[in-house]
Amino acid sequence: MESLASALREATATLRLAGVPSPGVDAELLAAHLMRENVGRVRALALIGATAPEGYADLVAERARRVPLQHITGVAYFRGLELAVGPGVFIPRPETETVAQLAIDAARALDAPRVADLGTGSGAIAGSIAQEVPAAEVFAVELSELARAWAARNLSPLGVTLVAGDYTDALSELNGTFDVVVSNPPYIPTEAVPREPEVAEHDPEMALYGGSADGLRLPLAAARAAARLLREGGYFVMEHAEVQAPALARILTEDRFWSSVRTHPDLSGRDRATSAIRTDVPWNGR
Ligand SMILES: C[S@@+](CC[C@H](N)C(=O)[O-])C[C@H]1O[C@@H](n2cnc3c(N)ncnc32)[C@H](O)[C@@H]1O
Incomplete structure (x- = not known):
């Protein structure tokens, strides 16, 4: 039986050779996943001479093929949430936690805020708001059927209303009633195919590309939807x-x-988010 310490060293070398950006951390996280331990315990077990878990080499080989770590473990961590993720849904990114924070701050300032997350994916932003602002009534809109399946799993325990559809016209029966609208829309320019295989081959196209050469068609559609949904003085x-x-x-x-x-x-x-306040101009369905 191979020792855990030597398996971790070999896995790190294999993942480094495959171009995985954080080979040592991923080697430890894969072992932790298989052993149902945290990374600290895995390190300690390696030090005291524990053996490598069965099936470890298979998981390392999968990761070396640049399958995202979160698809292998089935979990993505976002703020206080442990989200179920897998094929068909965008893996939430750490930088989006800052965007969620801005929406949470705006919602927390109100008594019973109504909040919408446009393009919710796994439900990362909507779920965080529901968890961290219990007084909020949270809606999450998603067009992709596959992504919605993951969002439903993540959001139903948190009491978020998941809406199937295009955010361009979703929730129109609630136009002008939202206090906060937040979105991490697809925004990559059409020709700019991401270099990392984890993104290019595993994140859904619908989650990535902004629908125009500058990538701004879908972000601007999200802004228009926010203008329609927000009350005067609402935060986007x-x-x-x-x-x-x-x-x-x-x-x-x-x-x-x-x-x-x-x-x-x-x-x-890096300038990665923009906010604005809805003025008192009446919505004219432009
Ligand atoms: C960049 S991902 C963000 C997912 C999630 N909010 C996050 O931050 O992890 C964009 C999401 O918007 C969804 N989407 C794209 N176009 C949409 C549209 N027109 N209406 C609703 N959802 C859309 C995609 O399927 C994807 O889940």
Whole structure:
């Protein structure tokens, strides 16, 4: 039987050779998943000479083929949530936690806020808001049937209303009644295929591409949907690529539906979110 310590070393070398960005951490996380232990315990067990778990080499080989770690373990961690994920749904990213925080802050300032998450994917943002702002009434909109299956699993215990459909016209019966609208829409320019195989081959296309050369068609559709859904004074926040920040700020500033347009940096200082306040112009179904 191979020792855990030597299996971890070999796995790290294999994953490094395959170009996995954090080979040591992934080697430990795969072992932790199989052993149903946390990473700290795995390290301790390696030190005291434990043996490698059965099936470890298979999981390492899968990861070396650049299958996302979260598809192998079936879990993605986002703020306080442990989300079920797998093929057909976008893996939530750490930078989106900052966007969720902005929506949570806006919702927390109100007594019984009504909140919508447009393009909810696994339900990461909507679920975090429901968990962290218990007074909020949260709706989550998703077009993809596969993504919705994962969202349903993650969101039903949290009391979020999951809506099937296109956010362009979803929830129109509630137009003008939302206090907060948040979105991490698809925003990658059509020709910019991501380099990492985990993203290019495993994140769904519908979650990635913004539908135009600059990637802004779907983000701007999300902004229009937010203008339709929000009450006067309501708060909108959206994630985007750093390079899109100036264009989005300009377009929203010039749009009569928005005021107080602000760009927000993520934890590494990149401008990855834009927020705005709904003005009192009546919605005219433009
Ligand atoms: C970048 S992913 C974000 C998922 C999740 N909010 C997150 O942050 O992890 C964008 C999501 O929007 C969904 N989507 C794309 N176009 C949509 C549309 N027109 N209406 C509703 N959902 C849409 C995709 O299927 C995908 O789940």
